[in-house]
Amino acid sequence: MKIILLGPPGAGKGTQAKSISNNYSIPHISTGDIFRKNISERTPLGIEAKKYIDRGHLVPDELTIDIVKDRLIEKDCDNGFLLDGYPRTVNQAEALEIMLKERGEKLDTALLIKVPKEFIIDRMTGRRVCTTCGASYHIKYNPTKIAGKCDICGNFVIQRDDDTEETVVERLDIYDAQTQPLIEYYTNKNLLSEVDGTQAINDVFKNICGILGAINSDNN
Ligand code: ADP
Ligand code: ADP
Ligand code: ZN
Numbered sequence: 001m002k003i004i005l006l007g008p009p010g011a012g013k014g015t016q017a018k019s020i021s022n023n024y025s026i027p028h029i030s031t032g033d034i035f036r037k038n039i040s041e042r043t044p045l046g047i048e049a050k051k052y053i054d055r056g057h058l059v060p061d062e063l064t065i066d067i068v069k070d071r072l073i074e075k076d077c078d079n080g081f082l083l084d085g086y087p088r089t090v091n092q093a094e095a096l097e098i099m100l101k102e103r104g105e106k107l108d109t110a111l112l113i114k115v116p117k118e119f120i121i122d123r124m125t126g127r128r129v130c131t132t133c134g135a136s137y138h139i140k141y142n143p144t145k146i147a148g149k150c151d152i153c154g155n156f157v158i159q160r161d162d163d164t165e166e167t168v169v170e171r172l173d174i175y176d177a178q179t180q181p182l183i184e185y186y187t188n189k190n191l192l193s194e195v196d197g198t199q200a201i202n203d204v205f206k207n208i209c210g211i212l213g214a215i216n217s218d219n220n
Contacts, residue, residue, distance in 0.1 A: 001026060001216060002105065004083040004096075006182055007113035009171045010123040011197045012204060014136045016113065017084040019205050024212070026080040029071055031064060031088075033134045040131075053162055056170035058088055058178060065095045072099060080108075088179045093186075109215050110186035111208065113197035117172060124168045128157040142201055 001024055005013040014030060021028035035053060038046030045067075049059045058064075068086050071077070087093040100106055115123075126139040130150035137144050137157055145151050162171070186192040193215065195207045 001080045001082075001108045001212065002100070003080070003108055003212070004087065004110045005085075005113065006110055006179070006186070007197060008115060008117070008120060008175045008179075009168065010120040010127070011113040011115045012123075012201065013084045013113060014134070015142070015201055016205060016208055017082055018135060020208060020212070021082050023209065024080070024082070026082050027074075027076045028082050028084060029068070029077075029086070030084040030134065031059075031067060031086040032084075034067055034071070035059060036134075054167075056162060056167040056174065058174060061089060061091045061095070064088075065092055068092075068096065069099055087182060090181055090185055093182055107191055108219055109193045109212070110182070110191045111211065112183060112192060112194045113204070114194055115197040119198060120172060121165055121168055124163050125165055127160065127163050129160055130155055130157050132156075 003020070003024075003026075005017060007013050014032075017028045017030065020026075035046065035049040039050050039053070040046070045063065048063065052059045064086065068083070072081065083096075087096055096107075123138065123141070126141070128137045128139065128144070129135065130137075130153060132155035133150060133153045135150055135152050135157075136142075137150075144157055148157060149155070150157055162168075183192065193211050195204060195211060197204055199207070
């Protein structure tokens, strides 16, 4: 399946992406994870991207679109992919459509994880992420089994530099201005599906499986 995940920062995209990717055997592609890897390796891309990410701004489309282009031509995307955090602008969505069209492919769905703003600050400031595999935890809602260590790979979990209340508020404004229009964009293409993201993590996942199962059988 070819899926993109939409939703504000803190909606639970990364959390659900790990489970969806396992269930459907498709790679989880997170542009945020790709940028963070480049930042930790101090590549030219990472140094440039960090300037925007630390302020809660979007990395410019010129940098972001090429990264996704390069990633989608890798062999593991032959049977589909799950994009988490891309597209974030209409320009990025149009670029994705062209990339897929050139391969004779199209998206199965743009899945919106709906979470009202009042949930977001609490989720983001309590978030902890694995420095190695990117798994996302929460100090209250999804704690690691061993304090400070990732359940999956055993490495350290940390708080992201951009998960401060101030930056999250900025990111939410940017979401409203630049990413929210994608909801209408994919509605007009009959590709939007929605799930209530306020429920417990496992319940959200069950609902996602129901939605994706129905789309998959319709498309086959
Ligand atoms: P996103 O990738 O959309 O920014 P994450 O998946 O990293 O979001 O989730 C943000 C934070 O909220 C994390 O700390 C995560 O553990 C927590 N979280 C995710 N889904 C839920 C949920 N359904 N209920 C409560 N907390 C959640
Ligand atoms: P979250 O889901 O918590 O908002 P991500 O890990 O998806 O965060 O992204 C972290 C940051 O990386 C974003 O705030 C933004 O600065 C940058 N970023 C990630 N994906 C994109 C994208 N598609 N376009 C522009 N900037 C991006
Ligand atoms: Zn890990």
